[in-house]
Amino acid sequence: MTAVTENHKTTEQVENSGPVHGAELVATNVNKVYSRAGQKFHAVEDVSVTIKPGEFVCIVGPSGCGKSTMMNMATGLLEPTDGELALDGEPIRGPSPDRGLVFQKDSVFPWMKVIDNVTYGLKCRGVPKEERMSIARKFLAEVNLTHVEKSWPKELSGGMLKRVAIATAFSNAPKLLLMDEPFASVDYVTRLQLQKTVLDLWAEHRLTVMFVTHDVDEALTLADRIIVMTNGRVVDDRRVAAERPRRLEALSTPTMLEHKASMLQHLGLPTEGGA
Amino acid sequence: MTAPVAERAKEKLSSDPAPVAGASKAEKLVKPKANRPKLNSRLYTLGSVLVVVVLAGLWQLVGIIDTREVRPGQPFFPGWQIVLTDTVTGLADYWRGGLGVESVSAGGERTYIGGLLAIVSHGWDTMMRIIAGLLIGAVIGSLVALVVSGSVWGRRLFAMPTAFLRTFPLLGLIPMFQLWFGTAFAGAVTFIAVAVGVIFFTGVVNAVANVDAIYVQNAKTLGARPIRTYVTVVLPSILPEMRSTIQLSLAMAWTAAIASEFVGAQSGLGYIVTHARYFGFVDRMFLIGIVVVIMASLTYYLVSRVTKRLVVWMPDAQG
Numbered sequence: 001m002t003a004v005t006e007n008h009k010t011t012e013q014v015e016n017s018g019p020v021h022g023a024e025l026v027a028t029n030v031n032k033v034y035s036r037a038g039q040k041f042h043a044v045e046d047v048s049v050t051i052k053p054g055e056f057v058c059i060v061g062p063s064g065c066g067k068s069t070m071m072n073m074a075t076g077l078l079e080p081t082d083g084e085l086a087l088d089g090e091p092i093r094g095p096s097p098d099r100g101l102v103f104q105k106d107s108v109f110p111w112m113k114v115i116d117n118v119t120y121g122l123k124c125r126g127v128p129k130e131e132r133m134s135i136a137r138k139f140l141a142e143v144n145l146t147h148v149e150k151s152w153p154k155e156l157s158g159g160m161l162k163r164v165a166i167a168t169a170f171s172n173a174p175k176l177l178l179m180d181e182p183f184a185s186v187d188y189v190t191r192l193q194l195q196k197t198v199l200d201l202w203a204e205h206r207l208t209v210m211f212v213t214h215d216v217d218e219a220l221t222l223a224d225r226i227i228v229m230t231n232g233r234v235v236d237d238r239r240v241a242a243e244r245p246r247r248l249e250a251l252s253t254p255t256m257l258e259h260k261a262s263m264l265q266h267l268g269l270p271t272e273g274g275a
Numbered sequence: 276m277t278a279p280v281a282e283r284a285k286e287k288l289s290s291d292p293a294p295v296a297g298a299s300k301a302e303k304l305v306k307p308k309a310n311r312p313k314l315n316s317r318l319y320t321l322g323s324v325l326v327v328v329v330l331a332g333l334w335q336l337v338g339i340i341d342t343r344e345v346r347p348g349q350p351f352f353p354g355w356q357i358v359l360t361d362t363v364t365g366l367a368d369y370w371r372g373g374l375g376v377e378s379v380s381a382g383g384e385r386t387y388i389g390g391l392l393a394i395v396s397h398g399w400d401t402m403m404r405i406i407a408g409l410l411i412g413a414v415i416g417s418l419v420a421l422v423v424s425g426s427v428w429g430r431r432l433f434a435m436p437t438a439f440l441r442t443f444p445l446l447g448l449i450p451m452f453q454l455w456f457g458t459a460f461a462g463a464v465t466f467i468a469v470a471v472g473v474i475f476f477t478g479v480v481n482a483v484a485n486v487d488a489i490y491v492q493n494a495k496t497l498g499a500r501p502i503r504t505y506v507t508v509v510l511p512s513i514l515p516e517m518r519s520t521i522q523l524s525l526a527m528a529w530t531a532a533i534a535s536e537f538v539g540a541q542s543g544l545g546y547i548v549t550h551a552r553y554f555g556f557v558d559r560m561f562l563i564g565i566v567v568v569i570m571a572s573l574t575y576y577l578v579s580r581v582t583k584r585l586v587v588w589m590p591d592a593q594g
């Protein structure tokens with residue numbers, strides 16, 4: 001990514017660079033049990049984590065490890081069977097614009113033009129038209145989509161739709177942004193560009209991000225902190241203090257390779273010789 | 276219909292060409308696929324016309340081969356030389372007079388203009404019943420369905436009755452409707468409205484059940500309350516599926532209208548058919564059949580044109 005050259009800062013420097021808009025997410029002894037065909041299935045088991053305001057946390061794990069369930073509970077779309085999640089001390093009950101969500105599947109409303117999608121949340125909150133248009137245009141510019149403001153989603157590529165979803169989520173000014181494997185279905189180059197877009201917006205707006213992925217490299221590129229989950233439990237929780245922005249080479253430094261090897265081990269893939 | 280939309284969107288995702296580095300500004304909109312080339316489309320039209328001509332020829336051929344008659348002078352399979360001449364003038368019998376053309380029963384002559392006026396006036400009566408029945412049935416059926424499917428309990432309680440309703444042999448109950456509402460306008464309209472209403476009710480309930488949950492969840496996480504979610508997400512996303520419901524209900528409306536005119540009605544295209552049957556006028560029934568086909572096709576075309584505008588946002592909207 002030749003484009004990623006400006007602003008070499010460590011995570012700590014980024015954290016100190018501006019007012020933090022993000023909120024603190026606290027999960028206390030959270031459990032989620034599903035009943036399927038008379039059998040109980042523990043999707044999330046006794047998870048307690050605290051995500052600090054402005055932190056960029058990735059949750060990594062294989063399919064069915066409970067990471068998406070965790071995310072849906074943080075959004076409020078699912079209720080925990082036991083335990084509690086709270087945002088800045090307020091217990092989470094149902095969805096709220098405080099907690100934005102970028103989905104894995106396409107969630108952009110196909111019956112609304114791009115600009116109407118981006119202003120949707122603002123409209124729900126009663127922001128006056130002029131103000132919401134200017135906010136939406138600002139975020140469309142930040143994700144390089146000014147030129148498609150009046151387009152139908154059907155006219156956009158998959159990567160562009162993701163950016164509409166990101167602009168929509170950010171323009172609603174959430175305190176916590178939840179991203180559920182948002183780039184799983186886009187090609188490699190587009191994914192790198194989207195990662196940069198999200199990191200830029202995060203650095204500028206300083207909100208808390210909880211990003212679910214099954215891709216260890218993606219987590220190492222993005223996160224301040226990586227939580228590894230398997231079988232509904234947190235099996236590893238580590239800080240990644242590497243300099244930002246992290247170029248592709250940054251993933252090959254000894255520290256990063258160590259992180260990677262250790263996480264893969266937690267995921268059940270023992271590596272030989274450390275990498 | 277939302278599922279196919281999502282499927283297609285997925286396909287688009289996977290078939291995305293990898294953008295070149297720094298392509299953000301150079302990104303072009305994905306152009307919707309070009310329609311079928313014009314030449315091909317013309318060939319298809321020409322082909323369709325040819326099929327119609329061949330079918331008309333076959334009808335003529337059957338009339339030549341099979342010369343049996345219902346009664347003297349009334350063939351089982353009247354050829355076009357009869358249908359387009361004597362049959363049209365014969366329909367003047369159903370013109371009630373006016374516009375300077377006297378009715379046959381009042382001593383007027385059987386003329387082409389009289390026949391055409393009869394077709395238009397009775398066609399108009401049928402059409403009015405269809406429009407009134409369609410509107411009433413569509414509005415009531417959809418509203419009830421929206422209320423029912425707006426709540427979890429509504430959906431649960433009405434799931435079974437809805438399935439029953441769909442299999443209900445409504446056409447068999449025309450006499451009952453006529454006893455209740457009479458054989459004139461109100462009876463026919465009520466019958467059409469009920470028939471159409473059932474289709475709209477089941478169509479809307481199903482379409483709402485098929486709404487992709489991701490859109491509803493997206494609206495909720497963006498701060499939309501239930502009513503806004505329903506109006507801005509559920510309603511638009513059922514539109515594609517509603518298009519086929521509308522087409523289906525149109526077919527039902529025509530069937531119900533003609534059928535309701537078979538019993539007791541004093542006007543309408545169905546009335547002419549029933550009347551013709553008493554006297555063995557196969558040619559009149561046949562001509563009315565053709566008139567119905569033409570009128571129904573026109574209504575299909577118009578409805579298709581109008582409703583296409585509602586789904587202009589759909590990928591590959593066709594219609």
